[in-house]
Amino acid sequence: MGWTPPQRAAWTETLVAGDIPPLTDDLDRPFVAEVLIGEARGRTGLTDLGEGDPDFREGLDRLLYSLEHEANLDRVGRWWAHTWVARLLDVRLQIARYVQDDPGVLDEAIERPIFVTGGPRTGTSILHALLAQDPANRVPTTWEFLRPVPPPEPRTRAVDPRIALAEREIRFITAAVPVMDAIHDKSGTLPKECISAHALAFRSEDFTGQFAIPGYAAWLAECDMRPAYTYHRLVLQILQRRTPGDTRWVLKSPAHLLTLDALVDVYPDARLAVTHRDPLTVLASLSSLIATIHHAYGNPSDIRDVARTQTDLWCTAYDRLTAFRDAGRIAESDWHDSAYADFMRDPIAVVRELYATFGLDLDGEAERRMRDHLAARPQGRHGRHTYSFDDLGLDRAGIRSRLTDYQKRFRVPTEEI
Template identity: 55%
Template structure:
């Protein structure tokens, strides 16, 4: 294995080695679920965490905190970041519960025929979602809205809401710690956000294994009922659209949806699903690099080979199940639209147009122009090149490809050249 994190800036090394005593005293102690629950109550002055997701959030919260302490290998900045994330999620639960008590009509808000973009990570889901956000007919949640949804955004002040700056500081921390991170996956408060951030309010979300080494929590998550996560997700959408009048055309996105389509379609029976496909060898090399870099911002002891191998196993199962689902034909093909990353690179607007046509929509000239302008302003590699290879993680490309052969054949996913 040859993968290594980029050298950290001196300030990062100083913080993690305890050279800032106040930070060490504040964040160096073990995480404790009861302490976090109490602090969230104290911060907000609220006491009721609600049961709007119907699943009981404390069990997964405690499993997560235990995994972080016993398995996470957290450095000081990792402890700081996960503590702030958990406190934010608990505060949002308290705020959502109060919002629903004060305005119970929120739960009557219709969420009609949402479009979900999904697929394995690194297959173009983010750029497709961003393009769809350029169409004024679509409503795409921005990062600040999923992270701080209460109170419902006011359309008149949505562009100047003070929560934007608050969330931007949180999201930009990873790029501050990890040089070159923006070349892999840029984050910002005004950018589209993945649904895993809303599902995290139920503490049932791939957001946590994506950032931290928590194998026992990840194993529990893989077999748990994801219904509460989608119910929490729906409540967040209902809050966000509360002041908008007519129900919006939601366009949402998260790669993990591909592994939980049963729960997604149970929560949103009229949902439509756009699935992106890419050579699995390229997907897993890029994903290994991204996740190892994220984990290295929270830990000085990252087993990158273990992490990449876990992703191979995870997505071999997810893509095999999706292939079996489509092959069985038990769900009408009109629910799904499949596209290839290679085609998107060649003709991104043509890919969007085909997606719209499949779901009975038309890409009008205004939306097309806005999407073209977005692409022109954000050329590929704008923040630098992202170099990666499966070999960096001690994985053999031919062996990996063999595990995905049935998936790749069924969806006619082309192989990509370059380093494997």
């Protein structure tokens, strides 16, 4: 039958039609960096965007150009893009002021962080969420990565008013396309991907995952990602500033596969937990997800075009993972590999193996919390995400051939799809 875009909520069509003046008139204005920066300075009363880090302007300018000239957004998408960029600029201003007022934050040590990575749709999110149940681990939540200033206070972290702000922002896409709940769980208090911190440096797969912006995507694929990881580290330093005791950060993003060299340049003592799944299944699920997101923002994409773009991106990612692993920049004792099928069969056993590999203790209370988390969130509770590789218009045998080295190197089983 082929992939068809899901139904958008009725309010989106009202907004697109311009039936909510004067709001809709403002949504047609162009994406201009100096205008958006000026507005952010006016909102916050702050002026320093971190001009000591000029790299962010190149990413901002390229992003705004692609949003204006490539993304083909309707008013829903333009409103969301304006809102998102505005929040990023506000937070950069707040971070620069915080560092000015508390320069000691730059001395905060980020030691032996664990990065969960692997192809999209391979179980990285649920593994990250399970590791978050161990009180010995510190996992950044959505609201913390979206609004890290001021640093959270331990006694009020669970009721911080920024949780509601983050919830409202990240639930926008579900309000536009309700079926998104069945595809990817979202909440202001759930663990958040590192790409949200990278977005503050305007070098992030977060943008390319939400908008069809090929010019920006091509630049991002080749740009120096160390500024993004450096800013990511600064965000972690701020988040832990008021947290006493040792902090063992556990972080996550599939996009790390594309930028492992930059990650290790900034975090030379990193440990990496990599999830693996048949890449053809990954491409089918991911292409459906991204085509749905594009549809939410009024940029109806042909899933076959999305699939071709994602195939090139993730074949590159798997090639980079293989080359980086073989280069030996990280000791084998600092790697942990897990298969999606094994994780689905016995997730706690995979967690135990991860802890053993990294020389960590998994106590009974942490394991109990992990089991309770799984029991409270059964797979498919929001509905099923259905997808088919046949919808992608790709040469199955050709793609399989491109990924042979990866599957052999990491013993990734082939699935029926």
